[in-house]
Amino acid sequence: xxxxxxxxxxxxxxxxxxxxxxxxxxxxxxxxxxxxxxxxxxxxxxxxxxxxxxxxxxxxxxxxxxxxxxxxxxxxxxxxxxxxxxxxxxxxxxxxxxxxxxxxxxxxxxxxxxxxxxxxxxxxxxxxxxxxxxxxxxxxxxxxxxxxxxxxxxxxxxxxxxxxxxxxxxxxxxxxxxxxxxxxxxxxxxxxxxxxxxxxxxxxxxxxxxxxxxxxxxxxxxxxxxxxxxxxxxxxxxxxxxxxxxxxxxxxxxxxxxxxxxxxxxxxxxxxxxxxxxxxxxxxxxxxxxxxxxxxxxxxxxxxxxxxx
Numbered sequence: 258x259x260x261x262x263x264x265x266x267x268x269x270x271x272x273x274x275x276x277x278x279x280x281x282x283x284x285x286x287x288x289x290x291x292x293x294x295x296x297x298x299x300x301x302x303x304x305x306x307x308x309x310x311x312x313x314x315x316x317x318x319x320x321x322x323x324x325x326x327x328x329x330x331x332x333x334x335x336x337x338x339x340x341x342x343x344x345x346x347x348x349x350x351x352x353x354x355x356x357x358x359x360x361x362x363x364x365x366x367x368x369x370x371x372x373x374x375x376x377x378x379x380x381x382x383x384x385x386x387x388x389x390x391x392x393x394x395x396x397x398x399x400x401x402x403x404x405x406x407x408x409x410x411x412x413x414x415x416x417x418x419x420x421x422x423x424x425x426x427x428x429x430x431x432x433x434x435x436x437x438x439x440x441x442x443x444x445x446x447x448x449x450x451x452x453x454x455x456x457x458x459x460x461x462x463x464x465x466x467x468x469x470x471x472x473x474x475x476x477x478x479x480x481x482x483x484x485x486x487x488x489x490x491x492x493x494x495x496x497x498x499x500x501x502x503x504x505x506x507x508x509x510x511x512x513x514x515x516x517x518x519x520x521x522x523x524x525x526x527x528x529x530x531x532x533x534x535x536x537x538x539x540x541x542x543x544x545x546x547x548x549x550x551x552x553x554x555x556x557x558x559x560x561x562x563x564x565x566x
Contacts, residue, residue, distance in 0.1 A: 259300055263289050266317035269366070270394075288324040295334045299323060302342050308354055308362075309345065315362040316371065318397040319345075327398045328419070328434055329481055329519055330489040340421055344401045347420035347429055351473055356564045360392055360402070369394035373405070374564060377465065377556040381449060384409040388465045388553075391415075398487055399434030404469060406462045408449070413442045414462040423477045424516045431470050432520075433480040434487065436462070436502065454546035461553075463509055468554050470525045472561035478523040480506045485519025 263286060267273075271282040289296045299320060303313040313319060322328070323337045332340070348357050359372040370393030378387035386408050396403045400417035407413065416436050423430040438446075438459065446458045453461060470478055483489075483503050503521070510528055511521035529547065532540050 259304075262300055262313070263296075263320070266313070266320050269317045269369070270321050285321060285324055289320075292324070292334045295338050296320065296323060299338045299341065302345075308349075308357065311358065311362045312345065315358075315364040316369075316392065318369070318394055319401070322397055322401075325398075327487050328400070329485045329487050331485075331519070332487070340419060341401065343421040344419045351565055353564060353566055360390065373407075376404075376469065376560050377553050379552075381408060381452060386449075388462070390469075399481075400432075404462065404466050406458065406465070408442075408445060411439060411442065411445075413446065413449075413458060414438050416462055416466050418466065420475075424479075424514070428477065429473070429475050430477040430479055431466065431475055433466070433478065433523075435481065436505065453549055454542045456546050456550070459505065460509070463505075464527060464550060464553060465557070467523075467525050467527060468557040469561075471554075472557055472565070476525055478525060479514060479520040480511060480523050482506075482513075482519055482521060485517075 267282045267285050270285065271278040273279045273282050300313075303309040303319070319341050322341060323334055326332065328337060328340060356374060359374060361371055364371050371391065373389040373391045376388050376390060378385060380386060386406075389405050389407060390402060391405050392402050396415070396417050398417075401419040403415045403417045405412050405415040414437065416433055418431050418433045420429060421432055422428070436459070442458075449458050450456065466478065470476075481487075481502060483501060486502065506521040506523060509523060511523045514520040514522045530543070532543070535543055
């Protein structure tokens with residue numbers, strides 16, 4: 258286990274001039290020492306290629322994630338190390354090296370955030386509206402990558418996720434660790450929902466992750482339940498989560514995962530009502546909505562062709 262890499266990573270992760278941060282740094286180093294085999298194996302994995310070495314240098318959160326109870330409830334050191342390696346392996350197989358570098362290597366050190374990769378863009382109220390792939394330190398508890406819905410300078414919604422094998426270990430899947438919205442976006446979201454002909458903004462960001470899965474040839478999406486959310490490792494029995502993940506996943510045709518109750522299984526393709534199922538007064542609205550969504554899908558197709566191998 259390379260102590261120099263851990264020292265450098267720790268000083269990137271924690272501002273050790275502050276007492277509280279120094280304590281976190283010391284705990285991080287102690288956990289690495291206590292699980293030397295697992296952490297050492299992860300460091301060896303990142304040392305195998307120049308790109309991986311650059312990834313770990315740019316995004317030291319990958320080694321920290323192993324040492325903390327992140328991603329989902331009940332994950333252990335081995336689970337988290339395997340999750341990170343599988344995510345990187347998937348990225349290497351499907352994404353161009355320069356795109357991986359923009360996400361994880363060319364990082365703003367001050368904010369511990371990589372560059373954003375645009376998958377769809379539009380204009381709303383004369384300001385840019387887009388969906389982007391992005392990763393920063395604030396998202397590390399729930400995933401290894403995020404799909405963000407950004408309006409001008411404000412992130413309205415983001416889905417934190419990672420790539421990995423499905424439950425059967427046969428095919429790749431997207432695993433969602435959280436869905437978060439902006440606490441200041443309620444009025445904007447109401448207006449945006451109207452602009453999308455009644456299609457909610459929360460559904461729009463999930464439509465984005467569905468399109469990402471489709472473009473990557475992924476046929477399964479798993480989404481964390483309330484009980485499986487990583488914070489449930491520490492939450493008191495009398496405290497409730499602010500977001501009811503389960504209710505939204507069920508609205509999106511999700512079903513409880515038989516193999517692991519911590520997750521829902523989500524269909525990649527969104528169900529659309531046929532026009533004959535709708536009242537005549539609703540058909541024009543739905544037609545315009547579907548045209549908007551089809552434009553989103555087309556943009557994902559076009560951009561993914563540029564970013565994927």
